[in-house]
Amino acid sequence: MLPDAALEALFAEARDVEAPKAAGADDLGLPPGLSARILGDADQLQSDRAAEEAARRQRLRATAGGSAPLAAAGLVPAGAGMGQGVLSGLGGGFWGQLSRALGGLPALAGLGAVAVAGLWIGVMPPDALESSLETLLGSSVSSNPYLVDSTTAFDFLDSEG
Amino acid sequence: MQQMALDDPDAIPDDALLVLYANGDGQASRLLTARLAPRVLSQAQRMLGDRAEAEDVAQEAMLRLWRIAPDWRRGEAKVSTWLYRVTANLCTDRLRRRRGGAGLDDLPEPEDPSAPVEETLQAQARLDALQRALNQLPDRQRQAVVLRHLEGLGNPEIAEILEISTEAVESLTARGKRALSRLLAARREELGYHDD
Numbered sequence: 001m002l003p004d005a006a007l008e009a010l011f012a013e014a015r016d017v018e019a020p021k022a023a024g025a026d027d028l029g030l031p032p033g034l035s036a037r038i039l040g041d042a043d044q045l046q047s048d049r050a051a052e053e054a055a056r057r058q059r060l061r062a063t064a065g066g067s068a069p070l071a072a073a074g075l076v077p078a079g080a081g082m083g084q085g086v087l088s089g090l091g092g093g094f095w096g097q098l099s100r101a102l103g104g105l106p107a108l109a110g111l112g113a114v115a116v117a118g119l120w121i122g123v124m125p126p127d128a129l130e131s132s133l134e135t136l137l138g139s140s141v142s143s144n145p146y147l148v149d150s151t152t153a154f155d156f157l158d159s160e161g
Numbered sequence: 162m163q164q165m166a167l168d169d170p171d172a173i174p175d176d177a178l179l180v181l182y183a184n185g186d187g188q189a190s191r192l193l194t195a196r197l198a199p200r201v202l203s204q205a206q207r208m209l210g211d212r213a214e215a216e217d218v219a220q221e222a223m224l225r226l227w228r229i230a231p232d233w234r235r236g237e238a239k240v241s242t243w244l245y246r247v248t249a250n251l252c253t254d255r256l257r258r259r260r261g262g263a264g265l266d267d268l269p270e271p272e273d274p275s276a277p278v279e280e281t282l283q284a285q286a287r288l289d290a291l292q293r294a295l296n297q298l299p300d301r302q303r304q305a306v307v308l309r310h311l312e313g314l315g316n317p318e319i320a321e322i323l324e325i326s327t328e329a330v331e332s333l334t335a336r337g338k339r340a341l342s343r344l345l346a347a348r349r350e351e352l353g354y355h356d357d
Binding site: 001002003004006007008010011013014015025027028029030031033034035037038039041042043045046049050 | 182183185187190191194195198199202207216219220223224227228231284287288291310311313338339341342343345346349352
């Protein structure tokens with residue numbers, strides 16, 4: 001066995017001898033070729049990332065500001081931002097945000113359909129609904145559409161002076 | 162690209178430099194390379210015993226650092242510890258591939274091991290003998306000995322690098338040192354160590 005002290009001395013020698021080894025090194029303490037390779041990788045990745053980020057921002061701008069012109073120019077895939085760019089194209093920030101908050105164009109279409117159906121059921125309630133209401137309320141509910149008060153609040157104000 | 166506006170770049174911690182690099186700073190990669198790459202190269206060379214392979218490992222380890230930069234979470238781990246771990250794993254992979262394709266006898270030898278060594282052995286020849294002995298250690302023992310006794314790291318950091326307990330590090334380094342002592346004992350005369 002080599003004495004422990006001798007081994008420790010050898011380790012110390014190995015640690016110290018790194019400096020002369022690096023005598024031919026560049027200012028980064030590396031062989032010049034290696035520095036160039038490492039820094040080349042770093043620059044390349046940084047450039048790639050910057051390009052990706054620029055492309056991403058361009059896509060976001062296109063989505064927020066109406067994508068039709070850019071889609072026509074081939075810069076944005078057709079259909080990109082569907083349901084989000086439509087209202088913002090019409091009215092600007094508030095409507096765009098409201099549209100996105102509600103879930104975009106498909107959600108707004110569904111909401112509109114439900115509103116129309118609700119209005120129609122209110123004006124022309126089906127027989128089944130009418131009988132159910134009679135049972136519930138114990139009174140007769142007319143299905144005559146002419147009984148719907150068609151006068152507006154303005155008419156009322158007008159007649160009252 | 163943006164440039165660093167700080168007066169003393171040496172005072173910037175590694176992880177902050179990594180964030181600067183991820184944000185497009187043009188100088189951060191140079192500073193990080195100067196700080197970390199020589200250590201990576203040294204670790205790889207001691208693990209592999211081959212300069213060209215060690216340079217490839219150093220480049221690959223630094224490449225992984227550049228890649229992880231945008232996702233780096235400050236405060237979770239030391240950059241240098243992470244890099245030592247990556248280097249250790251890359252070296253282990255290479256050593257396994259080397260064993261798969263070639264025998265232990267094909268490990269790179271800095272010089273003919275049978276060549277007689279003069280009594281006044283040069284420092285480089287001593288290091289060659291140490292490297293040859295290191296090459297014969299099992300991978301984990303070699304990693305632990307290199308990190309502890311040649312890179313000068315503490316046991317807790319080595320435990321983090323090798324992802325084992327501190328006790329396991331102590332055991333590995335102790336066994337590694339005993340193995341080195343045995344391997345070098347046969348060459349003690351050549352190394353200049355004489356019985357009194």
